[in-house]
Amino acid sequence: MSVDRTPGTGLALRDLSIGYPARRSGLRRTGTDRVLAEQLTATALPARLTALLGPNGSGKSTLLRTVCGLQPALAGRTEIEGRDVADTPPARLATSVAVVLTERVDPGFLSVREIVALGRTPHLGVSARMTADDHAVVQWALEVTGTAALAGRLGGELSDGQRQRVMTARALAQQPRLLILDEPTSFLDVPSRVELLDLLARLAREQDLAVLVSTHELELALRLADEVWLLPGDGRLVTGPPGLVAGEIGAAFDRGRLRFDADSLQFTIAGDK
Ligand SMILES: Nc1ncnc2c1ncn2[C@@H]1O[C@H](COP(=O)(O)OP(=O)(O)OP(=O)(O)O)[C@@H](O)[C@H]1O
Secondary structure: OOOOOOOOOEEEEEEEEEEEOOEOOOEEOOOOOOOOOOOOOOOOEEEEEEEEEEEOOHHHHHHHHOOOOOOOOOOOEEEEEEEEEEHHHHHHOOOEEEOOOOOOOOOOOOHHHHHHHHHHHHHOOOOOOOOHHHHHHHHHHHHHHHHHOOHHHHHHHHOHHHHHHHHHHHHOOOOOOEEEEEOOOOOOHHHHHHHHHHHHHHHHHHHHHEEEEEEOHHHHHHHHOEEEOOOOOOOOEEEEEEHHHHHHHHHHOEEEEEEEEOOOOEEEEEEOO
């Protein structure tokens, strides 16, 4: 299913600083701002899969929440499709950005089809009625994510992996220009991880969609992504094609006997034959 639309510009970070402001007690600040990364400048372009990598606690979720306006930036700004996120009303943002975060959503007694149909909400007119086109988009999203067979099941009866696919389907049903996913592979079995990242890479190209996905699947991401954003945990964001960023991965992830080999894009255990 393709959408007729003008070329997009994706996501741009402009001198963005992310982190957590100092706590306040009344008018008094207690402590200092906790800055995770500063003055970040980067773009996630349409038709590209951008993989956000970094060790635990480096700030991946914080960055994703900040770029889509769910958390304030400490400084700088984010533009989505050329519009400053901080100045864009949420209803307008919802027509161009879909977000799948790690927070567990309770789908209650809605069926999988109804959950996926929620993705159409920003596009419905004042009557809030789904048209035949809306239903077709929902069916397409179910099919491409391999969840069509689950359409009649209750959301509350899904496994973690199935729920993750359904939330991805809901995000696709939103037909965004920018799709942001925080660790969408975390509950999936190995073949499903490959399948999902491969699907995201394909959808990015076919739908002219900018996809920004955080993952701990380093080797897979380096093979499938067009662009890598690496948060090494030292306040920087290193960006570039996988081959160029691979050298930095070692410095960010090597520990103990574990070594990342930038040529084979794989981890090895030093001393093992
Ligand atoms: N609400 C908060 N207030 C203060 N600090 C926070 C808050 N949420 C997260 N942090 C801290 O910010 C840092 C980055 O956390 P974040 O969840 O963004 O990392 P991450 O790269 O997504 O980690 P992981 O790979 O483990 O999911 C961590 O040190 C975390 O403890």
